Amino acid sequence: MRCPSCGYGESKVVDSRPFEDNASIRRRRECLDCGHRFTTYERLESTPLVVVKTDGSSQEYDHEKLFRGVLIACAKRPIRSDQIEEVIDGIEAELRNTMKNTVKSKDLGDMVLKRLRNLDDVAYVRFASVYEDFQNIGEFATALEGKH
Helix, strand or coil: CCCCCCCCCCEEEEEEEEECCCCEEEEEEEECCCCCEEEEEEECCCCCCEEECCCCCEEECCHHHHHHHHHHHCCCCCCCHHHHHHHHHHHHHHHHHCCCCEEEHHHHHHHHHHHHHHHCHHHHHHHHHHHCCCCCHHHHHHHHHHHC
């Protein structure tokens, strides 16, 4: 690790501590040349999850984008933000457990619908209406009938 002060390539670790709920390690280092102390963080390298869209294009999975989509579906409903986080965390855990680095957007949407189905009828239909591109009131009714 190069010293940010003098650029020397050797340092010693003075202190190590778990950081971010044991997801990383914070290390205090001291340059062996100039004695400058600095902090580094060590994290497990993870491969990003890629979402393959229906048109064949792909983009990196975005936690915030999924959270916003579910939040909009849950607007003005008696659903707490921690419940929304539980939905998203459950989806992310399921995706990590598959050991794949790609997921189809349709599969991701189905995972959201499955969880919203048990959380709130209105949020479920709101998300389904955008996700499945409802064109008329009959499609809303069909979605509600399929829910129960």
